[in-house]
Amino acid sequence: MLYFFGLLAVFVFSATGVLAASKKRVDLVSVLLTGMITALGGGTLRDLLIGQPVFWLVDETYLWVALLGSLITFISEPVMRKRYHWVLYLDGLGIALFAVQAIDKVQGVGYSAVVAVLMSVITAIMGGVMRDVMTGHTTLLSTKELYATPVLVGSICYVLLKETSLAPGLPGTIGFLVVACFRFIAIRFNISYPERFMIGPR
Template identity: 30%
Template sequence: MSGAFAAMQKRFDPFGVLIIAFVTSVGGGTVRDVLLDVPVFWMRHMMMVSAIFGGTLLAFLVKYFEKSFNVTLFIFDSLGLGLFTIIGIQKGLNADLHPIICLTLGTITGCFGGIIRDIFLNRIPLIFRKEIYATACIVGGSLFLLMVKFSNLSYVFVQISTIALIVIIRTLAVKYHWQMPKFYDRSSNSEM
């Protein structure tokens, strides 16, 4: 839905909205599966494709009733970021990879759909410009790995608490304008 909302903000036609929703949903997981050299998940599970169609239709309905949906876009994007991060980490764990690689796969799964979305929408990807985005994945994913390894908490609780942490970090970062340090002169307009 976050991809669909972003495409609607750019006034894409329904087909364009569907394409942006699709690449936002499956872009990170596709990159992850290619790196893992496993079958790409959405090509084997039509439920995923159906969910994307359904989410896109729901986005059209929400837009009909709500003209300004920046908050809705942010909520769905943050929840997707948390959920996809955990899915990516779990795929790495299932492949018996090192925890750092699992964390990298989680970050890729969480972030790359948004990167592809922003490139298709002709804007600098959000992850590269202002918001704490990948950092939220890394912090939440690290907590997930630690809790899985060293706690006796239920797996579902670990998943939900990690997703919640990622959403909270993103929300606080946007609310309080947290940013990664910049290594260039802010007054300079020239590019290298």
């Protein structure tokens, strides 16, 4: 299940990278690179921070899935561009998948629940941040969007539920649903942080 989650997250995030890049007029190589960096960037940073071999260098399947997702999205881009708002929902699905996969990996190599939650947030959001920077968009992390918060809440739920007697796989499913549903609701109803919780110029 952990492996499947990782592959699915990579595929989904590569699609969001290509769709974001499609709003600019860029060549095929640039689009594919954007998709692959979006898909692999967060997990790469996580592995470097916890001193583990970078996941896609150990298992090139992730690399090929990122490339495949980028190519499929590039080919179908004219159709998908008309539904660009779905990129946000795909992104929400991607961060939920990455969050669960990251916690299992980090705790699996001996790190604490606190470190696992932190690495989960980093893994989930950094690919999207890299994507937005590369494509010239304002990063979701730099807006009032509820972006990192759903990951944080869902990750905390997951690590707490792992200590209970719930059936194997159920805590991860719940953690995934918390992140995804929280993010989807925020997108659907345009829920963001109130101004009193923000700093900086208005």
